[in-house]
Each structure stands twice: as structure tokens, then as C-alpha cells.
Amino acid sequence: MMPADDRRWEILEKVGAYAAGELEGEEAREVERLMYERPDHRRLAESYARMLVMLDTLGNEPVKVPSAVVGYAVRRAYVSAFMRNAETFIGALGRSYLNALVYYLGLRRESYAEPT
Amino acid sequence: MRASGGDAGAFRHLVREHSGLVYRVALRILGPQYAQDASQEAWIRAWRNIENFRGDSAFSTWLYRITVNTCLSARRKESRRKEREYSGDELPFLPEPPGVDGDPEAAALNTQQREELLAALEHVRTEHRAALVLRHMEGLSYAEIARILDVPEGTAKGWVSRGRAAMLVAVTEQRYDDRETGERAT
Numbered sequence: 680m681m682p683a684d685d686r687r688w689e690i691l692e693k694v695g696a697y698a699a700g701e702l703e704g705e706e707a708r709e710v711e712r713l714m715y716e717r718p719d720h721r722r723l724a725e726s727y728a729r730m731l732v733m734l735d736t737l738g739n740e741p742v743k744v745p746s747a748v749v750g751y752a753v754r755r756a757y758v759s760a761f762m763r764n765a766e767t768f769i770g771a772l773g774r775s776y777l778n779a780l781v782y783y784l785g786l787r788r789e790s791y792a793e794p795t
Numbered sequence: 796m797r798a799s800g801g802d803a804g805a806f807r808h809l810v811r812e813h814s815g816l817v818y819r820v821a822l823r824i825l826g827p828q829y830a831q832d833a834s835q836e837a838w839i840r841a842w843r844n845i846e847n848f849r850g851d852s853a854f855s856t857w858l859y860r861i862t863v864n865t866c867l868s869a870r871r872k873e874s875r876r877k878e879r880e881y882s883g884d885e886l887p888f889l890p891e892p893p894g895v896d897g898d899p900e901a902a903a904l905n906t907q908q909r910e911e912l913l914a915a916l917e918h919v920r921t922e923h924r925a926a927l928v929l930r931h932m933e934g935l936s937y938a939e940i941a942r943i944l945d946v947p948e949g950t951a952k953g954w955v956s957r958g959r960a961a962m963l964v965a966v967t968e969q970r971y972d973d974r975e976t977g978e979r980a981t
Contacts, residue, residue, distance in 0.1 A: 691886070691960040699959065719886045726889035730963050731931055736904050737912055738932030744818040745831055752838030753807045759842065760803035
């Protein structure tokens with residue numbers, strides 16, 4: 680036997696799903712039967728419908744994004760891209776300098792295959 | 796796609812185009828106090844991970860996922876807020892606001908209703924709230940919500956259902972609390 684609170688919560692969720700138009704077939708008919716038999720279930724469905732309209736209205740209201748959000752995100756991206764490019768550039772420059780130094784000091788013997 | 800190659804200029808266009816989505820979702824899940832910080836954090840995460848975006852899903856779905864994850868981890872840092880429990884014998888009832896019948900102007904929310912809704916959202920458990928926001932405020936399908944929250948579709952449906960019920964309980968109890976406070980004040 681299901682505890683009374685669990686049963687009430689189950690009805691709450693079921694009527695909510697019905698009000699959101701998410702129930703079909705036998706499940707929908709069961710909720711309609713409940714609503715027909717019990718006025719408080721009918722009022723519950725109406726309450727859900729009202730709340731869902733309010734949520735939808737709130738969801739469709741335009742939201743003003745603080746300019747700081749866009750500015751901060753873009754600035755961070757540019758700084759990060761600059762650092763990445765600088766790292767690549769300095770890395771390449773360092774490698775070239777090292778290669779030049781190795782060549783200058785004669786530390787690496789260039790070997791060329793002799794044509795046969 | 797250029798942005799995923801590390802092009803900051805292309806990323807700037809993405810930020811300008813989708814900043815509304817990120818801020819709106821953060822605002823609904825976290826409230827105005829934390830929405831700005833969470834939006835900024837979400838964009839930083841997006842920039843860091845954009846090279847992993849392969850275009851398998853819509854860019855907006857990918858961005859929703861980053862935003863929701865950022866909001867959820869921001870909430871986990873705080874102490875867990877208790878979801879409003881349904882304890883009454885009577886089923887919750889939300890009365891019809893006066894003057895709504897046939898008046899399209901009345902469909903817009905007044906300040907009090909907006910504040911009530913936002914305050915009630917605070918009493919819905921974070922995961923349930925995120926699912927509720929995505930379903931009933933962003934209008935996404937359960938398949939999309941499941942992808943964004945990285946859970947099976949059945950779990951997404953359960954979270955929306957639970958969030959919807961908790962939200963109705965919170966709105967009605969809050970109206971009841973407000974009425975009591977008002978009566979006590981007079």
C-alpha cells in the first residue's frame with residue numbers, strides 16, 4: 680500500500696503531466712476521470728495550466744544582457760588567443776635561434792647522401 | 796567553425812549572437828544575484844572547449860549544456876537548498892488573477908507575479924529546476940533536455956515532472972505565506 684503522501688505526490692505529477700499535454704491514451708483518460716470525479720483535481724489541473732502559461736510568458740520575456748558579460752568574454756578570448764599566438768611565435772623563434780647556434784658552433788654534422 | 800580553430804574574432808560573433816541564451820538560462824536557474832558571474836564563467840568554458848565542438852549537435856545545444864553545467868556546479872558549491880515539501884491535505888490551488896479573461900494585455904506578467912515565480916523557482920531542487928526551465932521556459936524537447944543534462948530521456952521527464960509539481964507547491968505556499976504576512980501586518 681502506497682503511503683498517503685506518495686499517492687498525493689503521484690497525483691500532483693500526473694495532473695501536471697496532463698496539464699502540460701504530455702499524457703496520451705489510458706493515462707490521459709485516467710486523469711480526466713479523476714478530474715470529473717473530484718473538483719479539487721480539476722482545480723489542480725487549472726492551477727497547473729495557469730502556472731505553465733506564466734512560466735512560458737516569463738520565458739518569452741526579453742532579457743537584457745549586462746554589457747560586462749559580453750565584454751569580459753570577448754576580452755578573455757582575445758587575450759587568450761594573443762597568448763597562444765605569442766607562445767607559438769616565441770617557441771618558433773627560440774627553436775630557430777637554437778638551430779642557428781648549433782649550426783654556428785658546428786655541433787651538428789650535416790650529412791648528405793651521396794648520389795650513387 | 797572558425798571559432799573552433801581558435802579565431803577570437805569569430806568567437807566574438809558567437810558571444811554577441813548567443814549571449815541572450817546563456818544569460819537567460821543562468822538567470823532562471825541561479826537568479827539575478829549569480830547570473831552574471833555564471834554567464835561569464837560559461838563563456839570562458841565555451842572558449843576553452845570550443846576546439847572540441849565538432850558540429851555533431853547544434854551549437855545552441857552545446858552551449859546550453861555548458862551553461863547548465865556551469866550553473867549546476869555553481870549551485871553545488873552552495874549549501875543544498877531544501878525543496879519545498881508537499882505536506883498539506885489539500886491539493887495546491889493557484890487562483891486565477893483578476894482581469895485576465897479575454898484581455899491579452901493581462902497575459903503579461905506584472906512585477907509581483909514575476910517575483911513570485913522567480914522566488915518559487917528557488918525552492919525547486921537545482922536539477923529539477925534546470926529541467927523545468929529548459930522544458931517550460933526554453934521550450935526544448937525531452938530528447939534535447941536529456942542531451943543537455945547528460946541523462947536518459949526518462950530521467951529528464953522525471954525531473955521536469957518533479958520540478959513542475961514542486962514549483963506549483965512553492966508558488967501556492969508562497970502566496971499563502973504572503974497573505975498571512977499581509978494579514979498580520981494590518
